[in-house]
Amino acid sequence: MSKKFYLHEDRMPKSYYNILADLPVPLPPVLHPGTRQPVGPADLEPLFPMDLIMQEVSTERYIEIPERVREAYRIFRPSPLIRATGLEKALGTPAKIYYKYEGVSPTGSHKPNTAIPQAYYNALAGVKKLTTETGAGQWGSALSFAGAMFGLEVDVFMVRVSYEQKPYRKAMIETFGGSVTPSPSTRTKAGRKILAEDPDSPGSLGIAISEAVEAAVQSPDTKYSLGSVLNHVLMHQTIIGNEALLQFDDAGDYPEIVIGCTGGGSNFAGFIFPFLGERLRGGRSVRVIAVEPAACPSLTKGVYAYDFGDTVQLTPLVKMHTLGSSFIPPAIHSGGLRYHGMAPIVSHLKELNLLEARAEQQLDCFAAGVQFSRTEGIIPAPEATHAIKAAIDEALVCKETGESKVIAFNLCGHGYFDMQSYMNYFAGKIDNMDYPEELINKALVDIPAV
Ligand SMILES: *Cc1c(COP(=O)(O)O)cnc(C)c1O
16 A cells, blocks of 8 residues: 555645635634724735735635745645554554645745745735744744745744744745844834843744734835734645645545644644535534643633734734733743644634644653654654644554544644754753743733723
8 A cells, every 4th residue: 555645736726725614603803902893904904915814804715826826836735645654553553644744845844835825915916025923933934935936025033042042944044035133122112122121031922923013014015924823824724634635535545533733723724624624514524633732722721812913912803712912931842832822713613612622741742753753754843743642642542442543633844953852852851841820820911801
């Protein structure tokens, strides 16, 4: 039996999937931070080009992928769907484990799937420069790459701890032509405010978003770009699951359990929404599992409330699972999962009991990642090890029950720029983090009353 399922590029999906078309209950509206009334497309225009705003609010089921974007995707798409036979054997499980491998992209994760169309639509609208934030550097490098393809300048605010810990990601952003500022910085009012309160602030995604938003609204030919959370970002990522549906068809299988790790929710959504969509339209049933870090557990321990997407409270209010916009997550090694909130659509699905969420400790996740690398030959990004941990656990349940279930997870990125984390793991320098209850309770006080 073949182990890898490739799609010929001619069979690469021609459209994104928009789960808003199939939701049993509509998504709560986005609110203006001042008036607390639902925002209209015009309110978002200082930040995003109109094509992306229309995608953000669209309820069309399928949205066509422009030919220029498909052409750019062909550098690395379709990505392979791989049967993890080595891992299955090592676990002694009757379950079949598959993973969709997004590490084949130019920057090593799923992020270019949305960076490319975002750069394309901005360039089409005559935008010259994009500002953005980056945590571990994955998003900053993806947007810099996409900016280079479409002739846009890219100005990246990088969370200070990552800036210091991940010099290779910074070098990558600069190689693609982007520029990098450690955040908090003195370039913006938001950054200066944070630094005045804490000159040694390690930074956070929430702070970097405040800075990037402020920098974008200051100049007319500059817009802002976000790498996760928003509806249109999740929708661009559905190229992953749309491909996987075709590949499962080729494999003659269909997953009964689909799994993804969640930071802001985009790779998870991109992989699982096309499967969940089939279920919502009366197709085959599938169990959906979202896995987050125990140190930043927005889905499992956050409150479901209207909150800001950034720390300095410049963004619109969205209803989501949140730990509070002033919460600065502990400096765990999965930098991409350190975000206080969760995508509104993913949060909504959790409320509708259409997905299960669990939180995992980083030591257990690294152990799962090491086992995966030794059996499958790919060293996973620390973020991706959360999905691997859950896939292994489900496969071990099958071992006990004797069921040969089909389990699929998204391997959202490789870990070849994260080897310092693996070195720390092997040196015994990685600890589990307790749930930072006190910090979260403090941050929850700042959630606005809506
Ligand atoms: C950015 C990133 C994440 C977290 O973002 P999501 O929007 O939740 O996908 C997870 N894994 C990797 C490898 C990333 O680069």
